[in-house]
Amino acid sequence: MLTLRDIRKSYRIGPTEVDVLKGVSLEIQQGELVSIMGQSGCGKSTLMNIIGLLDRPTSGSFMLDGAEVSYSDDDALSEIRNQRIGFVFQQYFLLSRLTALENVALPLVYRGDTGTNSHDRCMELLKRVGMDDRANHRPNELSGGQQQRVAIARALVGNPSLILADEPTGALDTNVGGEIMELFKTLNAEEGITVVIITHDPGIARQCKRVAVMKDGVIVP
């Protein structure tokens, strides 16, 4: 479903050019559950942001569902993020002024979909992650694990084919992290959603069908 060829990313800091990704090539099939591991600072998040179309590579080719996307315009990328990708972040990134339900509904709002259908769909997903009884709570009234569940509901609400999770359990204890991981596994197994998880936890990585290891800006074979 996605193919990266020789993806490079460099940042210019003052006079020096810092190469973060030094030619990443990676292929992920539809329905895979992949984890990406590697030392801190090796470029995992940078790669993930490029896959998630939040950032653009300096060079290289990125095919998503058979179409080259690295050079698409901003609106087209927004639409792909909205329709096909679900994000789960280490810091949850819920909007603090909105309730759990309203947070989950955000991707639908940007599709122009705010009716009762959308409300029902959001409740269904909150139920799915076990948070339907907290639908009207604000993020600051929820524990970290609960917030991450709401964030997962938000990632799923738009029926994406790809879920990108950057250290989704990084801020949670082992038990809660395990529960979150179970959720990802179920989604992958039951709905065939492609899931890519960045993690530092070998326990988590072990549960994935495939582990890609990064070192110094490249994927080690």
Added chain:
Amino acid sequence: MMIHPSHLKEAARSLLASKQRTILALIGIVIGIGSVIAMVSVGRIVQEESLRQFKEMGTDILTIEKEFGGGGPPGMQGAPGAAGGAAAKAALRLDTILAIPSRCPGIAAVAPSVRGSGDISFAGKKLERCSPMGVTASFLDINKLTMREGRFLSDLDEQSRYCVIGSQVAAELQKQGASKLAGSKIRIGNNLFTVIGVTNEVPQGGMRRFEPNEMIYLHITTGLRVFANAEIQSITARVSPGTTNNAARDQVMAYVASLGKGQAVRITSPEEIIAQMEKQMQMFTLLLGAIGSISLIVGGVGVMNVMLVSVTERRREIGIRRALGAKRGDIKGQFLIESIILSLIGGLLGIIFGIGASWLIAHFAKWQFALSFSAILLGVGVSNAVGIFFGYYPARQASLLDPIVALKSD
């Protein structure tokens, strides 16, 4: 960009989240919109008020005044004739004035008047705020005055020592202890006058060039004799039905010219007075408009500042929304809606403030208050425009943020 109720709700919420800043930004808008609204609405009130007064007096009334020669200033009453240096034109004689209706078919009636001065007292006590004037019997009707008690001066009162007083003078007399108004004696200079009637109170302001409530009316022939340097300077004339004001004016002009010997008058019609008042209103409007625009700009800059700070503080939120699929236009729209709501709140407060101010002005000027819907529409429109104009730049800044940069910022 789409506008959903949820967007409005969120905008309201985020504005509430930074109350202090929001309120500070609002002050400028409130003052700006407030003065614009006050301006428009006072303008409306004055316009309606003057129209109302014209209707009360009638639009068929011409004012004929003696033209002063050589462009010199009008001689002060009681001042020696041509003290200004330039020779004043010859005075209009009473009999030539009274002949106007018979010589000019366009004029139905004339009411010449002569103003006097001098100490006025009652029972040995000085009367303040009153002024004597010599008039004819026609004066009452042409000036739309009515009697409260007694009778007005008649043509048979020539050279008499009778007087008719305005309601304010009557009140003054009663305060000084007059038990009965009719028959009371008022001293003007060295002459004593007997009150024979009192006119009804007339609302303040208006088109009349005198204050009817403060007048002591004598017969014009008496006035011409007892007032120092008395000279007829103003004549009110009613135009005959079916004659236009202009036609009547031309007839009077021709008649006065036919008198020869440098006789000249200036004739003012109500239309001219209205036009002049409108010109004055325009100046007033321009002034308030300038104040309003300046405070609107200040207010708009305040809105822009609030929005710029808001964009900086909410970079993370912008990043999250972008990650979830918000397009640049969505972000731009979100911030624009916020600045429009902010300005509209200011606008609404300003409308209330402005209408309140115009109510107070009308109250103290004793004008009839009128609510101007065009002013309200203007207020809403202008505040909306301020919101869009000054919110556009911050909204655009927000929309141009790179998603990943926004998401990584704190």
